[in-house]
Amino acid sequence: MSNLPELRPGQSIELLKALHILTRDGKLNQDSRRKLKQVYHLVQFIEPLLAEILAEKGDVNLADHGAGKSYLGFILYDLVLKAHNAGYVYGIEWREDLVNKSQELAHHLGFDRMAFLNQSVAESTSNSKLPDQIDMVTALHACDTATDDAIRFGLEKQAQFMVLVPCCQAEVAATLRKHKNESFGKTPLSEIWRHPIHTREFGSQITNVLRCLQLESRGYQVTVTELVGWEHSMKNELIIARQTNSPRKNALSRLEQILHELNLEDMRQRFIY
Secondary structure, three states, X not given: OOOOOOOOOOOOHHHHHHOOOOOOOOOOOHHHHHHHXXXXXXXXXXXXXXXXXXXXXXXXXXXXXXXXXXXXXXXXXXXXXHHHOOOEEEEEEOOHHHHHHHHHHHXXXXXXXXXXXXXXXXXXXXXXXXXXXXXXXXXXXXXXXXXXXXXHHHHHOOOOEEEEEEEXXXXXXXXXXHOHHHHHHHOXXXXXXXXXXXXXXXXXXXXXXXXXXXXHHOOEEEEEEEOOOOOOOOOOEEEEEEEOOOOOOOHXXXXXXXXXXXXXXXXXXXXXX
């Protein structure tokens, strides 16, 4: 352990080897060090939120959407929930092979308060195997509209917190492209997305702006920050939403105005429901 100062005290070496963060001989390579740093940084944001829920309720239900190999779920369980002897993690992933591997690993490690569902994010909202209320929703690099589905899931499940790192926001950009000629005659703002590279980047940016307004309109306080430095990941935006049951007064009207001004009315059902 003295040769691995990056690791947290009490962390399961066996888990990190199984996740291929550590090599078989217990070492870190450059890629795994970058991956571990990114997950740790996210854990630093999530850990106090979990502690807050645990102090209030004595338990916590966490749903991790687009879980992939469940790096985040496993490490949160290992570093936070295991020590409290409380809390349940649900990993939701559409790739069956990854779900099976995660189930096997959780069983092998004795992480008996972890479950894995082979479903899309959208499908999981109506899954009877999940509790009616989920305290925290996480979605780390859930691609394109999967982040929106995670937000819808969180709203349906009355989540106290949502922690989102969006990825590949292509749908808004596609809508901007679809109505580009019409938009030129409607607003000079269309110059912002006239060039294809700007369409992609502006589409990504405005997607997250609309998500924040959506959350604020539904009674969440929203914080937006960097996940890690740009040298580690270009998909770097971290959105943390805390339920306050006090909607921002003008959030919905702002959202509607932006959809109208940018000729994005096609997206209304995704952000307003």
